[in-house]
Amino acid sequence: MRSIEGCVALRVRDHRAAAPTPPSFAQVAREFPFVAIEQLSADVAGDNAIRVSISEWRDSAFDWWTFDRAIDGATDGATEAKGLTILLTGAAAELPAVSLELLLRCQRAIARRNQQSCSTLFDAVLECHRAIHDVSLPLVQADLAHALDVWQWLLRLAPDASLAVQLAALFHDIERLVTESERRIEQHASDYQTFKDSHAARGAELAAALLRELELADDVVDRAAWLIATHERRSDEPELALLNDADALSFFSLNSPGFADYYGPEHTRMKVAYTLNRLRPPSRRFLDHIRLRPEVRALVDESLGARSCRGNPR
Template sequence: MLRQLLLSDYGNEGPPVGDGWSLVQAEFPTVEVGPLSAGHGSRVLRLDVGEWASATFDPFDWDGRVFGAAEGTEPLSLHLEGAHREALVIAALEVLTRYQGLVGRRNAASAGPLFDRLLARHRALHDLSRPLVRADYQHALDAWQWVLRLRPDASLAVQAAALFHDVERLLSEADKRVEHHAKDYQAFKDAHAARGAEMTREVLEEVGADDATCRRVKELVAKHERPGGDPDLALLNDADALSFFSLNSSGFIRYFDPEHSRRKVAYTLARLRPEQLRRLGQMRLAPTVRRLLEVQLASLSLPMETA
């Protein structure tokens, strides 16, 4: 688990003065920000913020290093160096946003043994030696963390739905993506959601969830590809869309051709509520993704705000 953010630029009174650090700590309350010396007893991974901030940098290039470092039994600490003041704050927010799936934040609704069993069963379903399955597993954890970041008091049902919303891909796209071959993309997505809802219900029953929770999670997963008026469903759509941009988009554009990538960016942006657009400014996007996103936002006459 990711527990600490270590800074070379850390004074006697704490992190460098500035409102930016209060935002970082508000967004990631379970991650301790401290000096390099605080990393004793954890695995420390050094990261160069200058490299991260380069105009041509694709964060996908760091994923193997960071996710790999987190696979040990020791807590993970990220040591950010190579920047100061505002540049360091921006990088910290972007780095934590990209790797928030490693934070493992939970709330009162998900702190108990039922969610422990659900997490363990979810992990057991995923063969992480298969690259696409690993990507889906990381996305599931990330979408779950987005739910808690957007709504800290989120119910167990919406957290479980975020964790399992794409579980159907274990059947249809574990080794090869096929979505770009769909004649009707929305119909393809709706069928994916319906099958995933049945799979999710079975897992929930297996781990001992009550009938009301099983029904609610099944409903959310079944409808997660279509935004609606249900606040939980809107939250799930926001979390799924934000996770695509913050984590999966770099790999997506490497896998698919430019036209399908363009359509995917447009489709995912349309699922995001306007009040969440500011979150796009807290992400380090691959240059190609940023250009595609800027084109879509320009067509809607919307700016892409920065952190």
């Protein structure tokens, strides 16, 4: 029996969507309240929209790079892409689940905030953050996208997240702008954990210097710097664990396709295991809603299966 075809428009707004949400998209609306959801006919033209079909999205050869550049281009130098519209077409029954996957991929362009980050001071932080990223360099463009995505994951996991941990999310990988802006070197480290600890410590120093120039309170800067300095190790400290969860989920939802292409299967296998170890078991439920490439999904399943066999929580 042939499935019924449909189309949904996902429109980013700078305010909570006021229009009624189709019942089947209730979870999408809860997760992304600043996205208006409108069901349309499957043959709608969709001028000036990013159009994606479910079959394209599910294809193992999906062009992640082109899709991401379209999303980043929609921001046009701003922090958030107000007016961005994605048209998703395909089997009507699959539209809600795939809409959630799509929005997870491009949430950096939605830029939700909370009371701690709704201020002119935080606007200045975001301007500074963007200014230090030379997006003409592909690896730096990827670092900027990841930083914003970690920030968005953080707010999804903890809507009341403090100012300090939001700053840590944005600046946690700032050290890469100095050492890995044109080529990555982590795969050559003789001791990966030592390499990551050094990256975190140097990043904390760089971030603290920048944030002090913005005249943020010393205690906030100190807290953000501490979180950055220690974020590469698993911890039960609540905010550090939160930052680790957000960083890990962003790796899977945003970075993993490019990472696999750049580093190859063996380093990717190690990275997947390392990242899952930093991700608390309750937060692993989000992996079910993330579109992973088949080879990355296989590595996730392999690593989780190995952990289960060792008696560790999945």
